[in-house]
Amino acid sequence: MTNLGAKGRPADNEGIRAEKIAFLVKGERFTMTCQLVLKRIEPVTHDTYHLVFDRPGGFEYSPGQGVELALLKDGWEDKGRAFTPVSLPHEPTLEFVIKTYPDRHGVTGQIGTMKPGDKVVMDGPFGAISDKGAGVFIAGGAGVTPMIALLRKRLHDHGTLEGSTLLFANKTERDIIWRDKFEAMQGLTTAFVVDEPGASVPQQRLDRDYLRQFVMADSHCYLCGPPPMMDAVRGALHDLGVKDAQIIEEEF
Numbered sequence: 001m002t003n004l005g006a007k008g009r010p011a012d013n014e015g016i017r018a019e020k021i022a023f024l025v026k027g028e029r030f031t032m033t034c035q036l037v038l039k040r041i042e043p044v045t046h047d048t049y050h051l052v053f054d055r056p057g058g059f060e061y062s063p064g065q066g067v068e069l070a071l072l073k074d075g076w077e078d079k080g081r082a083f084t085p086v087s088l089p090h091e092p093t094l095e096f097v098i099k100t101y102p103d104r105h106g107v108t109g110q111i112g113t114m115k116p117g118d119k120v121v122m123d124g125p126f127g128a129i130s131d132k133g134a135g136v137f138i139a140g141g142a143g144v145t146p147m148i149a150l151l152r153k154r155l156h157d158h159g160t161l162e163g164s165t166l167l168f169a170n171k172t173e174r175d176i177i178w179r180d181k182f183e184a185m186q187g188l189t190t191a192f193v194v195d196e197p198g199a200s201v202p203q204q205r206l207d208r209d210y211l212r213q214f215v216m217a218d219s220h221c222y223l224c225g226p227p228p229m230m231d232a233v234r235g236a237l238h239d240l241g242v243k244d245a246q247i248i249e250e251e252f
């Protein structure tokens with residue numbers, strides 16, 4: 001289990017203004033609560049943003065794990081939501097790719113309006129997805145964020161993603177997060193599918209017949225997305241002979 005460092009150690013970089021508030025112990029895992037200040041926010045797609053914070057001293061996590069973020073803004077402090085760092089643990093920044101749903105009037109709608117200098121409280125890390133080797137990375141919508149973290153880690157560690165495939169489903173082509181970056185990742189096979197007709201990528205569901213082209217019975221399969229997509233893909237993977245032990249998954 002991850003020990004996030006000595007209790008009470010002061011934030012070790014004044015410049016990043018990250019203030020440790022408390023350590024909590026959840027089960028065997030040490031978790032940490034700290035305050036982050038937004039440095040940069042940039043659009044990724046029409047509804048998705050890349051947020052960059054300085055990484056607080058002492059905060060350790062594994063690529064694929066999530067954290068909870070709550071906005072330090074009147075009326076929002078108690079509304080924590082789960083997000084996945086897409087930066088790597090050795091990097092000086094803590095970065096997120098966050099899809100916003102302004103129509104739901106929830107936290108992500110507020111995130112879309114954030115400005116540099118705005119603050120969040122972070123609690124974590126936690127989560128079920130971790131690197132188990134090369135495999136088939138299957139994502140729906142914002143469920144691609146743990147895949148970003150894992151693929152970046154594997155590329156950093158091995159210099160190539162040879163042997164790995166990303167299958168990424170979205171409603172429309174303009175919803176595809178990081179398409180250029182995935183296509184540029186050395187060795188990675190990519191396949192994007194959408195629900196809409198007339199796109200430059202196939203209008204296609206991630207059903208058994210489609211998955212059969214990419215998945216073998218002994219493949220490691222990483223799976224993350226909305227519950228209905230996860231249920232359908234898990235069933236199709238079972239049909240293709242993939243055992244539960246080979247499916248590394250998290251529901252969004």
Ligand SMILES: Cc1cc2nc3c(=O)[nH]c(=O)nc-3n(C[C@H](O)[C@H](O)[C@H](O)COP(=O)(O)OP(=O)(O)OC[C@H]3O[C@@H](n4cnc5c(N)ncnc54)[C@H](O)[C@@H]3O)c2cc1C
Binds near residue numbers: 085096099106
């Ligand atoms: C471990 C983990 C890691 C995650 N990492 C990321 C990440 O890195 N990036 C990312 O973008 N997302 C990530 N997510 C998903 C993210 O947590 C949710 O998108 C976020 O919680 C939504 O918060 P919200 O307050 O905007 O909306 P919600 O709290 O989901 O919704 C607000 C209200 O809108 C209504 N509503 C909810 N769902 C719907 C719907 N489908 N249609 C219509 N109305 C609805 C409900 O009334 C609800 O109370 C992660 C999730 C998990 C579990």
